[in-house]
Amino acid sequence: MAWLFSGRLPRRAERGGRLVVLLGLVFVLAVGGLQVFKPPFIASLESLAYDLLIRSVTRSGTTDAVVIVDLDEKSLDVFGQWPWPRYRVAALLEKIKAMGASSVGLDMVFAEPDRSSPTQLEQQLLREFRIKVQIRGLPDKLHDHDALLADTLARGPYVLGYKFLFGGFERSTADCRLHPLSVLLRHPPGAAENALPFHEASGVVCNLRRLGQAAGASGFFDAVPDPDGRLRRLPLVIHYQDSLYPSLALATFLRARGLNQAMVTLDRWGVESLRVKDLTVPLDAKGNLLLNYRGPRRTFPYVSAADILLDRAPPEVVRDKIVLVGTSAAGLPELRATPLDLASPGVEIHATAIDNILRGDFLQSPTYARGLELGLVGLLGVAASLLLTWAGAAISLLILGAGALAVWLGCQWLLASHGLFVSPVLLLLVLAVEFSGLSLAKFWRAERQARQRNRELLLTQDATIQSLTALGEARDPETGGHILRTQHYIKALATHLSRKAKFRTLLDGTTIEAIHKMAPLHDVGKIGIRDAILLKPSHLSVAEFEEMKKHTVIAHEVFRSAEARLGPNFFLRIADELAHSHHERWDGNGYPVGLKAEAIPLAGRIMALVDVYDALINRRVYKPPMSHEEAVAQIKAGRGQHFDPEVVEAFIEIQAEFKRIGVQNADAGQAQAVPGPSTSSDEPR
Numbered sequence: 001m002a003w004l005f006s007g008r009l010p011r012r013a014e015r016g017g018r019l020v021v022l023l024g025l026v027f028v029l030a031v032g033g034l035q036v037f038k039p040p041f042i043a044s045l046e047s048l049a050y051d052l053l054i055r056s057v058t059r060s061g062t063t064d065a066v067v068i069v070d071l072d073e074k075s076l077d078v079f080g081q082w083p084w085p086r087y088r089v090a091a092l093l094e095k096i097k098a099m100g101a102s103s104v105g106l107d108m109v110f111a112e113p114d115r116s117s118p119t120q121l122e123q124q125l126l127r128e129f130r131i132k133v134q135i136r137g138l139p140d141k142l143h144d145h146d147a148l149l150a151d152t153l154a155r156g157p158y159v160l161g162y163k164f165l166f167g168g169f170e171r172s173t174a175d176c177r178l179h180p181l182s183v184l185l186r187h188p189p190g191a192a193e194n195a196l197p198f199h200e201a202s203g204v205v206c207n208l209r210r211l212g213q214a215a216g217a218s219g220f221f222d223a224v225p226d227p228d229g230r231l232r233r234l235p236l237v238i239h240y241q242d243s244l245y246p247s248l249a250l251a252t253f254l255r256a257r258g259l260n261q262a263m264v265t266l267d268r269w270g271v272e273s274l275r276v277k278d279l280t281v282p283l284d285a286k287g288n289l290l291l292n293y294r295g296p297r298r299t300f301p302y303v304s305a306a307d308i309l310l311d312r313a314p315p316e317v318v319r320d321k322i323v324l325v326g327t328s329a330a331g332l333p334e335l336r337a338t339p340l341d342l343a344s345p346g347v348e349i350h351a352t353a354i355d356n357i358l359r360g361d362f363l364q365s366p367t368y369a370r371g372l373e374l375g376l377v378g379l380l381g382v383a384a385s386l387l388l389t390w391a392g393a394a395i396s397l398l399i400l401g402a403g404a405l406a407v408w409l410g411c412q413w414l415l416a417s418h419g420l421f422v423s424p425v426l427l428l429l430v431l432a433v434e435f436s437g438l439s440l441a442k443f444w445r446a447e448r449q450a451r452q453r454n455r456e457l458l459l460t461q462d463a464t465i466q467s468l469t470a471l472g473e474a475r476d477p478e479t480g481g482h483i484l485r486t487q488h489y490i491k492a493l494a495t496h497l498s499r500k501a502k503f504r505t506l507l508d509g510t511t512i513e514a515i516h517k518m519a520p521l522h523d524v525g526k527i528g529i530r531d532a533i534l535l536k537p538s539h540l541s542v543a544e545f546e547e548m549k550k551h552t553v554i555a556h557e558v559f560r561s562a563e564a565r566l567g568p569n570f571f572l573r574i575a576d577e578l579a580h581s582h583h584e585r586w587d588g589n590g591y592p593v594g595l596k597a598e599a600i601p602l603a604g605r606i607m608a609l610v611d612v613y614d615a616l617i618n619r620r621v622y623k624p625p626m627s628h629e630e631a632v633a634q635i636k637a638g639r640g641q642h643f644d645p646e647v648v649e650a651f652i653e654i655q656a657e658f659k660r661i662g663v664q665n666a667d668a669g670q671a672q673a674v675p676g677p678s679t680s681s682d683e684p685r
Helices: 018-037 040-056 073-079 086-098 118-129 145-154 209-214 248-257 305-309 346-359 367-390 393-418 425-475 479-497 509-521 524-528 542-566 570-581 602-617 628-637 645-653 655-664
Strands: 066-070 103-106 158-165 182-186 203-205 217-220 233-235 237-240 243-246 261-267 270-276 279-282 288-290 302-304 322-326 335-338 341-345
Touching (some): 066 346, 086 103, 086 145, 145 158, 248 270, 248 346, 341 346, 367 425, 479 602, 479 655, 509 570, 602 628, 602 655
Parallel strands (some): 066 302, 103 158, 182 261
């Protein structure tokens, strides 16, 4: 295949293949355009390919450094429905801290005061019923559950969660206390420093201000599903009111490490990465982390909140670990569809992000991957174009199938070993488009060539028929006009018969065309008859007529011999039927076999009438011509004896057409028909 590198196509490709190559390059440009403009259906296919690749990559489990404390069904059975009084939440957090957790992230938001607090109950009764009630005998810290929770938050490694709003939704943030991320931004040279590519929030649902002030850190728990509803990435940083804020996962990780500073590197396409001390986290252009899922739901270790509160959980389950407090109880969790699971609790999404950061086995689809895909599309497309021009369909399909498998396995290997997602969609698409499109183009070109060859074969066939006919004319000058007229007669009669229900399937377009084309050969067997008999100007003797009959057998042997050499041939079979059986009679008294009624081939039955009609209305050396009306009368008289009655009926219906054909194609010098003796072409002359 040195021609691939020499730039010169092989001779076979040069013979009409340049157009195929050019069309292939057009396909490459079209697929490349899909890469640039990325229509929705391509994005959907790439998401599907990503999910399939993620499922095919072997995962080694979690780091065991992240634990989920679960407000599960058991916890609600023991301690009552959610939301719990804030003193119980404070007690849960205190116990988790006491067990040695390095940080605790809360996948929940406390946006309203705790209505179960005695202080809140007193105010509510006064406001709604004008009843002043004072609850006495409680320790001071139990009068306000929110104050109790705030006190707990101030004394531990806790991270509150909150939710940003987007799309123009706003909410007053006067009472919010958020914790922005201290970020150093590295802009690309020449880029405007005020243009930030992060997700832009328009509002926030936050915790009570005193809770936010008490907690040392907080982070948003927003997730951004793809258009198909599956969550494949999680924003680590969001821009809101001139500041950048960390996700719950990032904030909880930073709290465990005692950090609150990061550096974000931007390139001309958007965000490139986030760096925390010696750890670099690759992000997409909007600041999202491509999640490397560890498995389906409940891949991470879960501990029931009830077991924590009842001191039934051993301390080592959370010691020195990052803890996320969330819920899996029916009706409470925010379930998310992921590439590996249709309903995964939201808290596991944040656990996955933290685990990715801890292990450092990030997935990424950097900007240069798009350039790599585009380059591979061009390379594969050009190679496929040349291959399809040079090779046949079977070899091309085999090689392109192997190429498609190599593309898939290559993308799988890049994801598994380097965490690099290169979409195979456009690479497979260019191979599919090249194969289908160019195969169609080659088929169209081959079909055109086949049509041209068929035209040439038909012309050759016509020329052969004319040559054989010319031989007959050279032997018998009277046959020239007879051949032309019978060709027109038989087509008109066969076409009319085809409109009748009985003959509709027997006389389709192909059969009528074959009868019309081969009709001139019905008397070709006369070439084998001696001139003394063929050109005798008077009636033939019985012995001479017996020899004349042999012209049907001679033609039969010629056509059967040709079909034996060439194989089954519809046109040769029709020619044989016309030549061999056009002197058979409906009553069985014809020759050469003596076939009767419908045992006679239909083509022969039609030819019998046509041949006799033309013999009757034209002059012969042994007889004068009849008028059209006399010929019609004699043919009517032969109904059911000489001729097929239904063929005669069809002839009578279009006899005017026969008369017109006879007049238009009369032999030169043909005298006006006058009454004369009735002589059939079958009888001894």
